[in-house]
Amino acid sequence: QSALTQPPSASGSPGQSVTISCTGTSGDVGGYAYVSWYQQFPGKAPKLIIYEVTKRPSGVPDRFSGSKSGNTASLTVSRLQAEDEADYYCTSYGGSNNLLLFGGGTKLTVL
Amino acid sequence: QLQLQESGPGPVKPSETLSLTCTVSGDSISSSIYFWGWVRQPPGKGLEWIAAIYYSGGTYYNPSLKSRVTMSVDTSQNQFSLKMYSVTAADTALYYCARYVRAVDNFDIWGQGTLVTVSS
Numbered sequence: 584q585s586a587l588t589q590p591p592s593a594s595g596s597p598g599q600s601v602t603i604s605c606t607g608t609s610g611d612v613g614g615y616a617y618v619s620w621y622q623q624f625p626g627k628a629p630k631l632i633i634y635e636v637t638k639r640p641s642g643v644p645d646r647f648s649g650s651k652s653g654n655t656a657s658l659t660v661s662r663l664q665a666e667d668e669a670d671y672y673c674t675s676y677g678g679s680n681n682l683l684l685f686g687g688g689t690k691l692t693v694l
Numbered sequence: 695q696l697q698l699q700e701s702g703p704g705p706v707k708p709s710e711t712l713s714l715t716c717t718v719s720g721d722s723i724s725s726s727i728y729f730w731g732w733v734r735q736p737p738g739k740g741l742e743w744i745a746a747i748y749y750s751g752g753t754y755y756n757p758s759l760k761s762r763v764t765m766s767v768d769t770s771q772n773q774f775s776l777k778m779y780s781v782t783a784a785d786t787a788l789y790y791c792a793r794y795v796r797a798v799d800n801f802d803i804w805g806q807g808t809l810v811t812v813s814s
Binding site: 640 | 741795801807
C-alpha cells in the first residue's frame with residue numbers, strides 16, 4: 584500500500600479537463616510545499632512535470648497545473664490531448680525519517 | 695546534457711546481493727546542490743523510492759528497505775551505487791537511478807532503468 588493515495592484511474596475526452604488527486608497527511612502533503620508530479624509512458628522513465636506543488640519545469644505545457652488544499656494535492660490536465668494518456672504519480676517530502684513518499688499512480692485514459 | 699545510465703547484473707538468485715551502478719555523464723556528481731538516488735518499479739506496479747546519497751556520502755534510506763540496502767558514491771568515476779542484500783522475488787523490478795533535488799525534494803533527471811529479476 585502506497586503512502587500517498589491516488590485514484591487508480593481517470594479519464595476524459597479530448598479538449599476536456601481532468602483532475603487527479605493525491606491524498607496524504609499533515610506530516611507530508613499537508614505539512615510541506617514539496618509535492619511533485621511525474622508522467623510515465625509505458626516502457627519509459629518517469630518525467631517530472633510539476634514540482635513545489637504548482638511549478639512547471641521548462642518545456643512542460645501550461646495545460647498541466649498543480650494545486651494543494653490541506654492534505655490533498657491535485658494535478659489538473661486541461662485541454663486534454665491523446666498524447667496525455669499515461670500514468671501519473673505524485674510524490675511528497677515525508678520528513679527526515681522518510682524522505683520521499685510516492686502515490687500509487689493514476690492511469691489517465693483519453694477517451 | 696546530463697545523462698544517467700544504470701548497469702546491473704540482470705538475474706539474481708534469492709538470498710543473494712543485488713548490485714547496481716549508475717554512471718553520470720554531462721555533469722560532476724560532486725555538484726553541491728544535488729543528491730543522487732534510486733527508485734524501483736515492480737512489473738506492472740507503481741514507483742518506490744529506495745535511497746539517496748550526497749557526493750560527500752550523506753545518505754537517506756526508505757525505512758522499509760533500510761536494513762537491506764547500502765548506497766555509496768565514487769566521485770573519481772562519477773558513479774554511485776546501490777547494494778541490496780538478501781533479495782527475494784519481491785525485489786524483481788525495473789531499477790531507475792536519478793538526480794535528486796534535495797532543496798525541493800524531487801527527481802528531475804532519470805536514467806532509462808535496468809530490469810533486475812530475482813529467480814532461482
